[in-house]
Amino acid sequence: ASLPFLKMPFVALTKKTVSTKYRPFYLQLPSFPFLNYCVPKPYSPFEVDKKYSSGQKQTQSTQRNKINSDKDCGMPAQFPQKDKKKRGYCECCGKKYEDLQTHLESERHRNFAQSTQYKVVDDIISKLVYEFVAYKDNDTGKMKRTKCST
Amino acid sequence: TAGIKKDIEKLYEAVPQLVNVFKIKEKIGEGTFSSVYLATAQLQTGCEEKMALKHLIPTSHPLRIAAELQCLTVAGGQDNVMGVKYCFRKNDHVVIVMPYLEHESFLDILNSLSFEEVREYMFNLFKALRRIHHFGIVHRDVKPSNFLYNRQLKKYALVDFGLAQGTPDTKIELLKTAHSEDQQGSCLQTNPITALGNGVSVSVTAPKQIAQQSASKAADRRSCSLSKVQMKQGREGGKEDSLHHSVQRSVFGERNFNVYSSTYQENSSTKLIKQSKMIDVSSRKLVTKKKIIATKTVSNGAARKAASDCPLNLPCDCYATDRVCSVCLSRRQQVAPRAGTPGFRAPEVLTKCPTQTTAIDMWSAGIILLSLLSGRYPFFKASDDLTALAQIMTVRGSRETIQAARTFGKSVVCTQVVPTQNLRTLCEKLRGTNSSSKRSQGEGPSRSENTTALPVAADKPCAPETLGKQIQHLQSFQEGDGALEMKATDMKGWDLVPDEAYDLLDKLLDLNPATRITAKEALLHPFFKDIRF
Numbered sequence: 015a016s017l018p019f020l021k022m023p024f025v026a027l028t029k030k031t032v033s034t035k036y037r038p039f040y041l042q043l044p045s046f047p048f049l050n051y052c053v054p055k056p057y058s059p060f061e062v063d064k065k066y067s068s069g070q071k072q073t074q075s076t077q078r079n080k081i082n083s084d085k086d087c088g089m090p091a092q093f094p095q096k097d098k099k100k101r102g103y104c105e106c107c108g109k110k111y112e113d114l115q116t117h118l119e120s121e122r123h124r125n126f127a128q129s130t131q132y133k134v135v136d137d138i139i140s141k142l143v144y145e146f147v148a149y150k151d152n153d154t155g156k157m158k159r160t161k162c163s164t
Numbered sequence: 165t166a167g168i169k170k171d172i173e174k175l176y177e178a179v180p181q182l183v184n185v186f187k188i189k190e191k192i193g194e195g196t197f198s199s200v201y202l203a204t205a206q207l208q209t210g211c212e213e214k215m216a217l218k219h220l221i222p223t224s225h226p227l228r229i230a231a232e233l234q235c236l237t238v239a240g241g242q243d244n245v246m247g248v249k250y251c252f253r254k255n256d257h258v259v260i261v262m263p264y265l266e267h268e269s270f271l272d273i274l275n276s277l278s279f280e281e282v283r284e285y286m287f288n289l290f291k292a293l294r295r296i297h298h299f300g301i302v303h304r305d306v307k308p309s310n311f312l313y314n315r316q317l318k319k320y321a322l323v324d325f326g327l328a329q330g331t332p333d334t335k336i337e338l339l340k341t342a343h344s345e346d347q348q349g350s351c352l353q354t355n356p357i358t359a360l361g362n363g364v365s366v367s368v369t370a371p372k373q374i375a376q377q378s379a380s381k382a383a384d385r386r387s388c389s390l391s392k393v394q395m396k397q398g399r400e401g402g403k404e405d406s407l408h409h410s411v412q413r414s415v416f417g418e419r420n421f422n423v424y425s426s427t428y429q430e431n432s433s434t435k436l437i438k439q440s441k442m443i444d445v446s447s448r449k450l451v452t453k454k455k456i457i458a459t460k461t462v463s464n465g466a467a468r469k470a471a472s473d474c475p476l477n478l479p480c481d482c483y484a485t486d487r488v489c490s491v492c493l494s495r496r497q498q499v500a501p502r503a504g505t506p507g508f509r510a511p512e513v514l515t516k517c518p519t520q521t522t523a524i525d526m527w528s529a530g531i532i533l534l535s536l537l538s539g540r541y542p543f544f545k546a547s548d549d550l551t552a553l554a555q556i557m558t559v560r561g562s563r564e565t566i567q568a569a570r571t572f573g574k575s576v577v578c579t580q581v582v583p584t585q586n587l588r589t590l591c592e593k594l595r596g597t598n599s600s601s602k603r604s605q606g607e608g609p610s611r612s613e614n615t616t617a618l619p620v621a622a623d624k625p626c627a628p629e630t631l632g633k634q635i636q637h638l639q640s641f642q643e644g645d646g647a648l649e650m651k652a653t654d655m656k657g658w659d660l661v662p663d664e665a666y667d668l669l670d671k672l673l674d675l676n677p678a679t680r681i682t683a684k685e686a687l688l689h690p691f692f693k694d695i696r697f
Contacts, residue, residue, distance in 0.1 A: 039516075041550035046580040047558050051593050056274050058507075058545040059538075059594060060555050102196070105225035106256065118222055118256070127222065127256035134230040134338070135258060138237060139251045146250070147206045148184035 106131070172201065175219055178257040186217065186261075197221045197326055202264060214264035215249060220326075222256035228326070229258050231338040235325035236260070238336055239299045244292035244320040246312075265321050270308035273315060275539045279657030282536045285313060285320070286668075287692050289529055292322035293683035297522040300334030301325070306528035307508045308541070327503045331522060506552055507531065507544035511565060512677050514549040514556075515574040523677035526686070530672025537587075537665060538594035558582050559590065560675055568675030587666040587673075597658045664691040 049059045100114035106126040111117035118127075168191045176183050186203040193200035201217040220229055233251060241247025249261040277285070289311055296303055303310075304327040312321040330339025480489050504513065510527035512520060535541040546552035553576075557565045561584030569576045668691040674680035681689070 039550065040577075041548070041554070043551070043554065046582070047546075047551065047555045048582075049558055049585070049590070049594075055539045055594070055596065056271060056541050058540055058542055060545045062545070102221075102223060104223035105228060106223060111223075114221075114223070123223075123256070132226045132229075132253060132256075135226050135233065135251075135253055138230055138233045139253065142237070142248070142250050144250055145208050146185045147208050149187065149206055 171199065175199075175201065175217075175259070179219075179252050179254045179259050181252045181254065182217070182259065186215065188217065192216070197224065205261075214266075216262045216264040218260040218262065220258045220260070222258075224258070227338065231328065231336065232325045233260065234336050234338045235296070235299075235301055235328050236262070239296050239301060243295040244288050244322055245295050246321045246323040262323075265312045265314055265319055267312035267314050267321075270313070270535075271541055274535065274541050277536065277656070279661060281315070282533075283665075283692065283695060284318065285536065286529070286533055287687065287695055288320040289322070289532065290683045290686045292320065293522075293525055293529060294687060296322065296328075297525070297683050299336055300331040300522075301336055301339065302329045302331060302520065302522050303327070303525050303528075304329060304504050305508070306525045306532070307505050308532060308535070311532070329520075504528075506546055506549070507542045509549065509552060510677065511553060511556060511569065511675055512572050512574075514553045515569055515572075515576065517572045517574060517677075519572075521677060522682070523680045526672055526680050526683065527677075529683075529686075530669060533665075533669050533672060534591070537591040537661070537669065539596070540594050554578070554580075556675075559585050560673060561585075565675055571676050571678065587669050588661070588663075591666070591669075592661075595658070597655070662691070664689065664693075667691070 047060055050061070051059060053059050053061045099112060101110070101112050102114060103110050104117055104123065107117075107120075107122050117123055171191060172188045175188065182188070182203075186205050188201050188203040190202050191199060192202045198218050198220045201219065203215045203217050204212050205215050206212050220232075233248065236246060236248035239245050246262055246265075249263060251261065252259045289306075292311070293303075293306070303322070303325065305324060306322075310322065310324045312319075312323060314320070328336075328339065330336055334340060504524075508528040508531050510520075510524040513524055531543060535543045544552055544555045546555055553565070557578065557580075562578045562580060562582045564584055566576045566578060668681070668686065668689050671681040671689070672686070686692075
């Protein structure tokens, strides 16, 4: 049973060659983008900043994906400012982390960090020419040649 | 600031080899995947030189790090491609040392560049692109903040191979195995003006929202060029001022649930709780080709469950129509690389074309030229791929975009018909300079001029330049002989932009990657005839 889109401009994509293979992805816009020549330089003609916006586009698009949805997951209008915690994905451990520092200190990551996995990096480093001279060490006044990579 | 001082201390601590070799002065760039510092070093030749130290995030896979290094060592160091001086490692901390090139902020100089400088800038960009493409490197993140430009010295450097991928015949050994894939860094909009259906929920009862990528969030791509621009408030293709919620985008554009931890509410169903554990945070995966195939069928959590619950590949009647149904929405999403910066992504990237070539960099170069000719940066400002595509349509035409997409196997449906813009007219209107040169008709791609079927705001002459020009004319009456010369210098060549400029722009913004101009061809384009060095 197909469900018609709401009556508004949209763009949709489907995989042509394998029309049954992938999920289409689509977009509905309250209004289609347009070139606004009155936005002052150097701003984008698509700038929707309140200062330049010619039309109010603050519509919360809850019409999105109403299909199949038993309840709207309610995107709040306001999110808290980003916390200092840096989350992300660790390529070494193949897992997400909520806090970078905590993850880097985890046993799993420490083990990886000290592993031989970095040989591929060291191999390239070994071909580079080291051309630095150590600055005078203020404490001893001696010239130190700093050893490079471990 | 104190924060930066602390960062510098921590860097010395993490990589002690730096201690007596570099005087780290300041932090000059920060991205999601690296921080860049300015330092001085004493060389064996006796002179002290400025260096850029790029400290990679310790979560980077060694293969990715090695691939980036290899791009720098093999392709870098000439033809305006950044090279590498040295590299330091201690455990998972890697610092790449590069010569420092002091450079302008693109935004600051955009509207003061002479037309001749624009020509030189583009010529030098193509030199860099020709070089990396020759080695089979697809940069994937070509944009002004990754192309350093020193106006006084006329020096240029293409930087940041953190997102680079190899062509099938790449000469960069490590790009054969390592693939930086679509990664991380989505962002929820505070005030979405779009409803994006990418990744519509895969289970009938799941919440429906998916993470949108942030508009022009260079910082959430892996880019940290040596530029300061990213530290500005988000106009430099950097952090988007209005968007700050890094919500994770899953690596392959799959399983995107727009469920942000803070959106979690007490009364939510268990399903919601489950999903809020799959919060998108900035993430990226390093995949080998082998893995890519595997990943296509892998998803996690609810998505995986749904995928196994819903039979895949069932035909339905929605194809190429403006409908979706539970059958087509239950299919998995196509996977394709899409790392890069939103406003610079080629149509084939935006539509998830699985085969992407060096042509995507040429599109990005076209977007840079579009900025230079129109005086607008960033030119496109979209919060997600399909909005970006819609914006491209408003410049290049909806029918044309749909047609081109068909050539690379994508069916695009668009309810709005928008015409192609004449590139000269578009750029001159946006720049506020009206060419006094005779336009050769029939040049370029255009058929219609600004006949937008859309509610375009009344065209107020909001161009101070126009006024300036009139004043110049007045002066020329008073000043006689020197006037012509003066007018020319005042306009900096912008009153005489040749058709070749727009012809090249048209060829760079070719919607079809197969026919899009290459870097090698671009250097031979009439736009660059008798270029002075």
